[in-house]
Amino acid sequence: MQFIDLAAQYQHLKIKIDKRIQTVLEHGQYIMGPEVQEFEQKLAEYVGVKHAITCANGTDALTLSLMALGIGKGDAVFCPTFTFFATAETVSFEGATPIFVDSNPDTFNICPDDLEKRIVDVLAEGSLQPKAIIAVDLFGLPANYPALEALAEKYNLKLIEDAAQGFGGHINGQKAGSFGDIATTSFFPAKPLGCYGDGGAIFTDCDEYAELIKSYRVHGKGKDKYDNVRIGMNSRLDTIQAAILLEKLAEFPVELENRNDAANRYTLQLKNTFKTPVVPDGYGSSWAQYTLQSDERVRAMADYKAQGIPTVIYYGRCMHEQTAFVDLGYQAGDFPIAEKLARSVFSLPMHGYL
Numbered sequence: 001m002q003f004i005d006l007a008a009q010y011q012h013l014k015i016k017i018d019k020r021i022q023t024v025l026e027h028g029q030y031i032m033g034p035e036v037q038e039f040e041q042k043l044a045e046y047v048g049v050k051h052a053i054t055c056a057n058g059t060d061a062l063t064l065s066l067m068a069l070g071i072g073k074g075d076a077v078f079c080p081t082f083t084f085f086a087t088a089e090t091v092s093f094e095g096a097t098p099i100f101v102d103s104n105p106d107t108f109n110i111c112p113d114d115l116e117k118r119i120v121d122v123l124a125e126g127s128l129q130p131k132a133i134i135a136v137d138l139f140g141l142p143a144n145y146p147a148l149e150a151l152a153e154k155y156n157l158k159l160i161e162d163a164a165q166g167f168g169g170h171i172n173g174q175k176a177g178s179f180g181d182i183a184t185t186s187f188f189p190a191k192p193l194g195c196y197g198d199g200g201a202i203f204t205d206c207d208e209y210a211e212l213i214k215s216y217r218v219h220g221k222g223k224d225k226y227d228n229v230r231i232g233m234n235s236r237l238d239t240i241q242a243a244i245l246l247e248k249l250a251e252f253p254v255e256l257e258n259r260n261d262a263a264n265r266y267t268l269q270l271k272n273t274f275k276t277p278v279v280p281d282g283y284g285s286s287w288a289q290y291t292l293q294s295d296e297r298v299r300a301m302a303d304y305k306a307q308g309i310p311t312v313i314y315y316g317r318c319m320h321e322q323t324a325f326v327d328l329g330y331q332a333g334d335f336p337i338a339e340k341l342a343r344s345v346f347s348l349p350m351h352g353y354l
Protein backbone atom coordinates (compact mmCIF):
# COMPACT_ATOMS: atom_id res chain seq x y z
CA MET A 1 0.00 0.00 0.00
CA GLN A 2 0.99 3.64 -0.43
CA PHE A 3 1.61 6.24 2.28
CA ILE A 4 -0.53 8.78 0.37
CA ASP A 5 -2.47 7.47 -2.63
CA LEU A 6 -2.74 10.44 -5.01
CA ALA A 7 -3.54 8.12 -7.94
CA ALA A 8 -6.72 6.85 -6.25
CA GLN A 9 -7.92 10.44 -5.83
CA TYR A 10 -7.14 11.28 -9.45
CA GLN A 11 -9.02 8.20 -10.69
CA HIS A 12 -12.03 9.26 -8.62
CA LEU A 13 -12.03 12.85 -9.98
CA LYS A 14 -10.48 12.20 -13.42
CA ILE A 15 -13.39 13.25 -15.65
CA LYS A 16 -13.97 16.52 -13.77
CA ILE A 17 -10.29 17.43 -13.43
CA ASP A 18 -9.47 16.62 -17.07
CA LYS A 19 -12.37 18.80 -18.20
CA ARG A 20 -11.21 21.70 -16.00
CA ILE A 21 -7.63 21.48 -17.35
CA GLN A 22 -8.94 21.32 -20.92
CA THR A 23 -10.93 24.52 -20.35
CA VAL A 24 -7.75 26.34 -19.29
CA LEU A 25 -5.85 25.00 -22.31
CA GLU A 26 -8.61 26.39 -24.51
CA HIS A 27 -8.89 29.90 -22.98
CA GLY A 28 -5.12 30.12 -22.58
CA GLN A 29 -5.04 32.52 -19.59
CA TYR A 30 -2.37 30.53 -17.79
CA ILE A 31 -1.46 33.29 -15.32
CA MET A 32 -4.21 34.80 -13.13
CA GLY A 33 -6.94 33.31 -15.32
CA PRO A 34 -10.61 33.25 -14.23
CA GLU A 35 -10.18 29.97 -12.30
CA VAL A 36 -7.80 31.71 -9.88
CA GLN A 37 -10.45 34.25 -8.88
CA GLU A 38 -13.17 31.60 -8.73
CA PHE A 39 -11.00 29.43 -6.49
CA GLU A 40 -10.10 32.34 -4.19
CA GLN A 41 -13.80 33.08 -3.71
CA LYS A 42 -14.67 29.45 -2.90
CA LEU A 43 -11.66 29.20 -0.60
CA ALA A 44 -12.65 32.31 1.38
CA GLU A 45 -16.21 30.95 1.67
CA TYR A 46 -15.02 27.55 2.89
CA VAL A 47 -12.67 28.99 5.53
CA GLY A 48 -15.04 31.78 6.52
CA VAL A 49 -12.74 34.79 5.99
CA LYS A 50 -13.05 37.98 3.97
CA HIS A 51 -9.93 37.52 1.82
CA ALA A 52 -8.25 34.42 0.38
CA ILE A 53 -5.21 35.29 -1.76
CA THR A 54 -3.47 32.48 -3.61
CA CYS A 55 0.29 32.35 -4.24
CA ALA A 56 3.03 30.03 -5.50
CA ASN A 57 3.49 27.82 -2.41
CA GLY A 58 3.05 27.64 1.37
CA THR A 59 6.54 28.98 2.05
CA ASP A 60 5.85 32.14 0.01
CA ALA A 61 2.52 32.44 1.81
CA LEU A 62 4.44 32.77 5.10
CA THR A 63 7.00 35.17 3.58
CA LEU A 64 4.24 37.38 2.11
CA SER A 65 2.50 37.45 5.51
CA LEU A 66 5.68 38.54 7.28
CA MET A 67 6.20 41.23 4.60
CA ALA A 68 2.65 42.52 5.09
CA LEU A 69 3.25 42.73 8.84
CA GLY A 70 6.48 44.65 8.22
CA ILE A 71 8.68 42.14 10.05
CA GLY A 72 12.45 42.34 9.54
CA LYS A 73 15.85 42.88 11.14
CA GLY A 74 15.83 43.21 14.93
CA ASP A 75 12.42 41.55 15.30
CA ALA A 76 11.79 38.35 17.25
CA VAL A 77 9.25 35.91 15.83
CA PHE A 78 8.24 32.99 18.06
CA CYS A 79 7.52 29.60 16.48
CA PRO A 80 7.59 25.94 17.47
CA THR A 81 10.89 24.08 17.19
CA PHE A 82 8.97 20.90 16.24
CA THR A 83 7.68 21.82 12.77
CA PHE A 84 8.58 21.77 9.08
CA PHE A 85 11.62 23.92 8.21
CA ALA A 86 9.69 26.54 6.18
CA THR A 87 7.95 27.93 9.30
CA ALA A 88 11.25 29.12 10.76
CA GLU A 89 13.10 29.56 7.47
CA THR A 90 10.84 32.40 6.30
CA VAL A 91 11.51 34.34 9.53
CA SER A 92 15.26 34.27 8.89
CA PHE A 93 14.67 34.90 5.17
CA GLU A 94 13.02 38.21 6.12
CA GLY A 95 16.04 39.09 8.30
CA ALA A 96 14.19 38.61 11.59
CA THR A 97 15.20 36.15 14.33
CA PRO A 98 13.20 32.98 15.02
CA ILE A 99 12.78 32.24 18.73
CA PHE A 100 11.93 28.59 19.18
CA VAL A 101 9.30 27.27 21.57
CA ASP A 102 8.70 23.80 23.04
CA SER A 103 5.67 21.63 22.22
CA ASN A 104 2.70 20.11 24.00
CA PRO A 105 3.38 16.33 24.26
CA ASP A 106 -0.25 15.38 23.52
CA THR A 107 -1.16 17.71 20.63
CA PHE A 108 2.35 18.19 19.11
CA ASN A 109 1.55 21.94 18.92
CA ILE A 110 3.28 25.01 20.37
CA CYS A 111 3.07 25.12 24.19
CA PRO A 112 1.53 28.43 25.36
CA ASP A 113 3.26 28.23 28.79
CA ASP A 114 6.71 27.81 27.24
CA LEU A 115 5.86 30.55 24.73
CA GLU A 116 5.18 33.06 27.50
CA LYS A 117 8.49 32.18 29.19
CA ARG A 118 10.39 32.76 25.93
CA ILE A 119 8.61 36.10 25.31
CA VAL A 120 9.53 37.27 28.83
CA ASP A 121 13.15 36.13 28.26
CA VAL A 122 13.44 38.10 25.01
CA LEU A 123 11.99 41.21 26.65
CA ALA A 124 14.42 40.88 29.59
CA GLU A 125 17.40 40.33 27.30
CA GLY A 126 16.48 43.47 25.38
CA SER A 127 18.31 43.15 22.05
CA LEU A 128 15.32 41.97 19.97
CA GLN A 129 11.83 43.39 19.68
CA PRO A 130 9.10 40.71 20.07
CA LYS A 131 6.83 41.16 17.05
CA ALA A 132 4.90 38.03 16.12
CA ILE A 133 4.01 34.41 16.81
CA ILE A 134 3.76 31.80 14.05
CA ALA A 135 1.65 28.93 15.36
CA VAL A 136 1.53 25.71 13.32
CA ASP A 137 -1.47 23.36 13.04
CA LEU A 138 0.83 20.37 13.16
CA PHE A 139 -0.37 17.12 11.55
CA GLY A 140 -3.77 18.78 10.93
CA LEU A 141 -4.77 19.77 14.47
CA PRO A 142 -5.31 23.52 15.08
CA ALA A 143 -2.98 24.98 17.71
CA ASN A 144 -4.41 26.29 21.00
CA TYR A 145 -5.66 29.60 19.53
CA PRO A 146 -7.71 30.72 22.56
CA ALA A 147 -4.49 30.71 24.65
CA LEU A 148 -2.30 32.06 21.81
CA GLU A 149 -4.67 34.95 21.04
CA ALA A 150 -4.63 35.93 24.73
CA LEU A 151 -0.81 35.98 24.77
CA ALA A 152 -0.66 37.92 21.48
CA GLU A 153 -2.92 40.55 23.03
CA LYS A 154 -1.07 40.65 26.36
CA TYR A 155 2.34 41.21 24.72
CA ASN A 156 1.08 43.17 21.67
CA LEU A 157 2.25 40.58 19.13
CA LYS A 158 0.84 39.71 15.71
CA LEU A 159 -0.35 36.12 15.32
CA ILE A 160 0.14 34.10 12.12
CA GLU A 161 -1.52 30.70 11.70
CA ASP A 162 0.58 28.31 9.59
CA ALA A 163 -2.27 26.06 8.41
CA ALA A 164 -0.21 24.29 5.70
CA GLN A 165 -1.24 21.03 7.37
CA GLY A 166 -4.30 22.29 9.20
CA PHE A 167 -6.60 23.12 6.27
CA GLY A 168 -9.91 21.39 7.07
CA GLY A 169 -9.41 21.39 10.84
CA HIS A 170 -11.51 23.49 13.24
CA ILE A 171 -12.07 24.66 16.81
CA ASN A 172 -15.77 24.59 17.77
CA GLY A 173 -16.67 24.96 14.10
CA GLN A 174 -14.30 27.87 13.41
CA LYS A 175 -12.16 26.67 10.51
CA ALA A 176 -8.38 26.50 10.31
CA GLY A 177 -7.17 29.39 8.17
CA SER A 178 -9.29 31.89 10.11
CA PHE A 179 -7.21 32.26 13.29
CA GLY A 180 -4.82 35.10 14.12
CA ASP A 181 -4.18 38.24 12.08
CA ILE A 182 -3.12 36.33 8.95
CA ALA A 183 -3.21 32.59 8.16
CA THR A 184 -1.43 30.62 5.45
CA THR A 185 -1.78 27.24 3.78
CA SER A 186 0.00 25.06 1.21
CA PHE A 187 -1.37 23.05 -1.72
CA PHE A 188 1.75 20.85 -2.01
CA PRO A 189 0.40 17.51 -3.33
CA ALA A 190 0.75 15.65 -0.01
CA LYS A 191 -1.16 18.25 2.08
CA PRO A 192 -4.82 17.67 3.02
CA LEU A 193 -5.90 19.90 0.08
CA GLY A 194 -3.17 19.44 -2.53
CA CYS A 195 -2.79 20.37 -6.20
CA TYR A 196 -0.64 18.78 -8.94
CA GLY A 197 2.37 20.99 -8.36
CA ASP A 198 3.14 23.83 -5.95
CA GLY A 199 0.55 26.23 -4.59
CA GLY A 200 -0.37 28.21 -1.49
CA ALA A 201 -2.79 30.75 -0.05
CA ILE A 202 -3.06 33.49 2.55
CA PHE A 203 -6.21 34.27 4.55
CA THR A 204 -7.16 37.46 6.38
CA ASP A 205 -10.14 39.58 7.39
CA CYS A 206 -8.00 42.74 7.22
CA ASP A 207 -8.43 44.81 4.01
CA GLU A 208 -5.09 46.57 4.49
CA TYR A 209 -3.07 43.32 4.77
CA ALA A 210 -4.98 41.87 1.79
CA GLU A 211 -4.11 44.86 -0.40
CA LEU A 212 -0.43 44.71 0.62
CA ILE A 213 -0.21 40.95 -0.05
CA LYS A 214 -1.84 41.31 -3.48
CA SER A 215 0.78 43.94 -4.30
CA TYR A 216 3.75 42.00 -2.88
CA ARG A 217 2.83 38.82 -4.81
CA VAL A 218 3.10 40.68 -8.17
CA HIS A 219 6.37 42.66 -8.00
CA GLY A 220 5.03 45.23 -5.52
CA LYS A 221 2.51 46.46 -8.05
CA GLY A 222 0.57 49.69 -7.67
CA LYS A 223 -2.07 50.43 -10.36
CA ASP A 224 -0.75 47.51 -12.45
CA LYS A 225 2.34 45.31 -12.73
CA TYR A 226 4.31 48.04 -14.56
CA ASP A 227 3.63 50.53 -11.76
CA ASN A 228 5.88 49.24 -8.97
CA VAL A 229 5.46 50.94 -5.61
CA ARG A 230 7.37 48.53 -3.35
CA ILE A 231 9.84 45.63 -3.61
CA GLY A 232 7.82 42.44 -3.90
CA MET A 233 8.15 39.02 -5.48
CA ASN A 234 6.62 36.88 -8.23
CA SER A 235 4.40 34.42 -6.39
CA ARG A 236 1.15 33.46 -8.11
CA LEU A 237 -0.89 30.27 -8.29
CA ASP A 238 -0.95 28.86 -11.86
CA THR A 239 -4.41 28.87 -13.46
CA ILE A 240 -4.15 25.12 -14.17
CA GLN A 241 -3.51 24.44 -10.47
CA ALA A 242 -6.49 26.64 -9.51
CA ALA A 243 -8.65 24.65 -11.98
CA ILE A 244 -7.55 21.35 -10.38
CA LEU A 245 -8.08 22.75 -6.88
CA LEU A 246 -11.65 23.82 -7.71
CA GLU A 247 -12.61 20.16 -8.23
CA LYS A 248 -10.56 18.99 -5.26
CA LEU A 249 -12.13 21.58 -2.93
CA ALA A 250 -15.62 20.46 -4.01
CA GLU A 251 -14.71 16.88 -2.99
CA PHE A 252 -12.76 17.91 0.12
CA PRO A 253 -15.59 17.55 2.72
CA VAL A 254 -16.10 13.89 1.73
CA GLU A 255 -12.36 13.19 1.84
CA LEU A 256 -12.11 14.91 5.23
CA GLU A 257 -14.80 12.61 6.62
CA ASN A 258 -12.95 9.58 5.24
CA ARG A 259 -9.72 10.76 6.87
CA ASN A 260 -11.51 11.15 10.19
CA ASP A 261 -13.03 7.67 9.89
CA ALA A 262 -9.60 6.20 9.17
CA ALA A 263 -8.06 8.07 12.13
CA ASN A 264 -10.81 6.84 14.48
CA ARG A 265 -10.26 3.25 13.37
CA TYR A 266 -6.50 3.58 13.85
CA THR A 267 -6.97 4.93 17.37
CA LEU A 268 -9.46 2.21 18.32
CA GLN A 269 -7.04 -0.50 17.24
CA LEU A 270 -3.75 1.03 18.41
CA LYS A 271 -4.47 2.90 21.64
CA ASN A 272 -3.23 0.04 23.82
CA THR A 273 -0.01 -0.43 21.84
CA PHE A 274 1.18 3.15 21.18
CA LYS A 275 0.56 6.69 22.40
CA THR A 276 -2.13 7.72 19.89
CA PRO A 277 -2.83 11.34 18.86
CA VAL A 278 -5.03 13.45 21.14
CA VAL A 279 -7.77 15.71 19.73
CA PRO A 280 -8.97 18.06 22.51
CA ASP A 281 -12.73 18.54 23.08
CA GLY A 282 -14.25 20.86 20.49
CA TYR A 283 -11.28 20.48 18.11
CA GLY A 284 -11.31 18.76 14.72
CA SER A 285 -8.21 17.60 12.82
CA SER A 286 -7.69 17.36 9.06
CA TRP A 287 -5.29 14.46 9.75
CA ALA A 288 -2.49 15.69 7.52
CA GLN A 289 -0.62 12.93 9.35
CA TYR A 290 -1.71 10.19 11.73
CA THR A 291 1.20 10.19 14.16
CA LEU A 292 2.04 7.67 16.87
CA GLN A 293 4.63 7.87 19.65
CA SER A 294 6.74 4.89 20.69
CA ASP A 295 9.95 4.39 22.69
CA GLU A 296 10.61 1.47 20.35
CA ARG A 297 10.05 3.30 17.09
CA VAL A 298 12.70 1.46 15.08
CA ARG A 299 11.19 -1.92 15.86
CA ALA A 300 7.61 -0.72 15.33
CA MET A 301 8.44 0.72 11.91
CA ALA A 302 10.26 -2.47 10.90
CA ASP A 303 7.21 -4.54 11.94
CA TYR A 304 4.94 -2.39 9.76
CA LYS A 305 7.38 -2.59 6.86
CA ALA A 306 7.41 -6.38 7.08
CA GLN A 307 3.63 -6.25 6.56
CA GLY A 308 3.94 -3.97 3.53
CA ILE A 309 2.78 -0.85 5.40
CA PRO A 310 4.94 2.24 4.82
CA THR A 311 5.65 4.61 7.75
CA VAL A 312 7.46 7.97 7.78
CA ILE A 313 9.06 10.07 10.52
CA TYR A 314 7.74 13.67 10.70
CA TYR A 315 9.99 15.16 12.08
CA GLY A 316 13.22 13.51 13.14
CA ARG A 317 15.03 16.77 13.79
CA CYS A 318 13.80 19.91 15.54
CA MET A 319 14.53 23.39 14.18
CA HIS A 320 17.08 24.13 16.92
CA GLU A 321 18.93 20.97 15.85
CA GLN A 322 19.17 22.03 12.19
CA THR A 323 22.59 23.00 10.78
CA ALA A 324 21.07 26.15 9.23
CA PHE A 325 20.18 27.45 12.72
CA VAL A 326 23.43 26.57 14.53
CA ASP A 327 24.25 30.30 14.81
CA LEU A 328 21.21 30.84 17.04
CA GLY A 329 23.16 29.04 19.78
CA TYR A 330 20.58 26.57 21.08
CA GLN A 331 21.72 23.42 22.88
CA ALA A 332 20.55 19.85 23.33
CA GLY A 333 18.07 19.79 26.19
CA ASP A 334 16.70 23.30 25.53
CA PHE A 335 13.35 21.85 24.33
CA PRO A 336 12.90 18.53 26.18
CA ILE A 337 9.41 17.72 24.91
CA ALA A 338 10.07 18.53 21.25
CA GLU A 339 13.34 16.58 21.39
CA LYS A 340 11.53 13.55 22.83
CA LEU A 341 8.89 13.82 20.08
CA ALA A 342 11.58 13.93 17.39
CA ARG A 343 12.99 10.65 18.78
CA SER A 344 9.67 8.81 19.17
CA VAL A 345 7.13 9.86 16.49
CA PHE A 346 6.24 8.03 13.29
CA SER A 347 3.25 8.37 10.97
CA LEU A 348 0.99 5.80 9.31
CA PRO A 349 -0.56 5.96 5.82
CA MET A 350 -3.31 8.61 5.65
CA HIS A 351 -5.44 9.88 2.78
CA GLY A 352 -9.08 10.21 1.76
CA TYR A 353 -9.19 6.87 -0.08
CA LEU A 354 -7.63 4.60 2.56
Ligand SMILES: *Cc1c(COP(=O)(O)O)cnc(C)c1O
Pocket residue numbers: 057058059060083084086087136162164165185186187188198199200
Ligand atom coordinates in the same frame (compact mmCIF):
# COMPACT_ATOMS: atom_id res chain seq x y z
C1 LIG B 1 4.41 22.16 3.83
C2 LIG B 1 4.57 23.17 4.88
C3 LIG B 1 4.96 24.48 4.61
C4 LIG B 1 5.44 24.94 3.26
O1 LIG B 1 4.60 24.69 2.20
P1 LIG B 1 5.20 24.56 0.69
O2 LIG B 1 3.99 24.67 -0.16
O3 LIG B 1 5.87 23.24 0.59
O4 LIG B 1 6.15 25.69 0.49
C5 LIG B 1 5.00 25.39 5.65
N1 LIG B 1 4.68 25.03 6.91
C6 LIG B 1 4.31 23.77 7.22
C7 LIG B 1 3.96 23.45 8.63
C8 LIG B 1 4.27 22.80 6.22
O5 LIG B 1 3.91 21.55 6.56
